[in-house]
Amino acid sequence: MKVIRRVDTKQHARSGSLKEFSRFAHDYDRYNIIQSQAAEALVSNIPVDHYPCIVDLGCGSGEVYKNIRQKGFSFDHFTALDSSQKMLDIHPVDLKVEKICADFNTQEAFETFSTDEKSILISSSALQWSHDLDFTFSHLSKKAKQAYFAIFTASTFKTLHQIADIRSPIYTEAVLKNTIDRYYQAEYETYSYKLYFDSTYDMLNYIKKSGVSGGEKKLTYKQVKELIAAYPLDYLEFEVLFVTARSCSFA
Numbered sequence: 001m002k003v004i005r006r007v008d009t010k011q012h013a014r015s016g017s018l019k020e021f022s023r024f025a026h027d028y029d030r031y032n033i034i035q036s037q038a039a040e041a042l043v044s045n046i047p048v049d050h051y052p053c054i055v056d057l058g059c060g061s062g063e064v065y066k067n068i069r070q071k072g073f074s075f076d077h078f079t080a081l082d083s084s085q086k087m088l089d090i091h092p093v094d095l096k097v098e099k100i101c102a103d104f105n106t107q108e109a110f111e112t113f114s115t116d117e118k119s120i121l122i123s124s125s126a127l128q129w130s131h132d133l134d135f136t137f138s139h140l141s142k143k144a145k146q147a148y149f150a151i152f153t154a155s156t157f158k159t160l161h162q163i164a165d166i167r168s169p170i171y172t173e174a175v176l177k178n179t180i181d182r183y184y185q186a187e188y189e190t191y192s193y194k195l196y197f198d199s200t201y202d203m204l205n206y207i208k209k210s211g212v213s214g215g216e217k218k219l220t221y222k223q224v225k226e227l228i229a230a231y232p233l234d235y236l237e238f239e240v241l242f243v244t245a246r247s248c249s250f251a
């Protein structure tokens with residue numbers, strides 16, 4: 001049985017990931033336990049109100065949308081943007097929902113949707129796949145005044161990476177904060193999560209199917225076997241940076 005505990009703490013990826021997300025799109029809802037908690041926590045940080053336009057970047061199967069609906073927000077338009085058409089296919093449909101297949105690492109993605117001063121940007125568990133944080137946040141900061149992000153940090157799978165001698169493919173908390181501070185006045189909260197498993201084999205399978213994987217798939221069969229033998233914990237570690245941000249450059 002899997003048990004999740006959440007503990008408050010004080011305290012480069014990317015090619016290949018899109019293919020992984022599409023391959024496992026149908027299984028995805030079974031493997032997104034942590035992403036689902038992160039989306040719920042992120043939406044809880046947003047004042048329940050009416051918003052003319054909400055944009056969700058890396059919307060996946062619609063965790064943000066589901067929470068927005070559940071918590072009683074209202075909106076005129078909801079833009080669900082994702083680079084995986086298969087993920088968009090399983091995102092809820094609604095007359096007010098516009099689905100856009102676009103890659104937030106490209107200039108064109110930011111030209112596919114329009115916003116105004118009352119629009120809000122949300123992104124949960126996706127921006128860790130930015131190829132260039134300056135590019136992404138500089139474009140985002142011009143699209144809306146108010147933004148809410150939940151981003152996985154390099155401390156995700158920390159022990160596993162240490163044992164396998166892998167450098168995390170995603171950004172550290174410090175790099176994320178430094179970059180975001182260049183474009184936003186932001187408040188931060190960092191949460192760590194533990195996800196318990198019956199076996200290390202189950203853990204590795206989870207990583208593969210959860211869409212938070214990065215470097216692990218580069219391991220050889222022998223390395224995976226060694227990792228299974230040496231991993232000392234019965235849980236996987238996750239760290240998520242929650243950001244409430246006000247743009248410095250929104251015109």
Ligand SMILES: C[S@@+](CC[C@H](N)C(=O)[O-])C[C@H]1O[C@@H](n2cnc3c(N)ncnc32)[C@H](O)[C@@H]1O
Binds near residue numbers: 032063064103
């Ligand atoms: C871990 S899932 C999170 C999905 C959803 N936001 C949630 O909270 O469950 C990451 C999503 O980001 C999308 N994604 C990854 N890189 C992207 C990119 N460069 N542009 C747009 N979407 C991207 C993936 O296709 C996937 O649907």
